[in-house]
Amino acid sequence: QVQLVESGGGLVQAGGSLKLSCTGSGRTFSSYAMGWFRQSSGMEREFVAWVSPNNEETNYADSVKGRFTISKDNAKNTMALQMNNLKPEDTANYYCAVRMSGGDYTNPTLYGYWGQGTQVAVSS
Numbered sequence: 592q593v594q595l596v597e598s599g600g601g602l603v604q605a606g607g608s609l610k611l612s613c614t615g616s617g618r619t620f621s622s623y624a625m626g627w628f629r630q631s632s633g634m635e636r637e638f639v640a641w642v643s644p645n646n647e648e649t650n651y652a653d654s655v656k657g658r659f660t661i662s663k664d665n666a667k668n669t670m671a672l673q674m675n676n677l678k679p680e681d682t683a684n685y686y687c688a689v690r691m692s693g694g695d696y697t698n699p700t701l702y703g704y705w706g707q708g709t710q711v712a713v714s715s
Contacts, residue, residue: 597613649661685709
């Protein structure tokens, strides 16, 4: 059974940092691009960051560029999202996902496996 499990969420003050982790099991994701999305209450799921299969290329939403860093460890079948200088508007449930087909990497419908999410709350 393929599973993605996120961890590392929590409550932090504005300006603080958190590091989210995503651990895969049941399948090796070394040949797949992966991404992070987030969803706030009442909002649509929003693209956050994307990393290429070999960790050579990354892309970010404008809202997190320069503050968040995505990385992938194929040897451990894991992915991470380092979040610095957090803002209250970063508050959301964060999901990791595996991209299963080409196209717009910001489109969540192109991702086939999803974790259950980890909650991030940033207080002002």
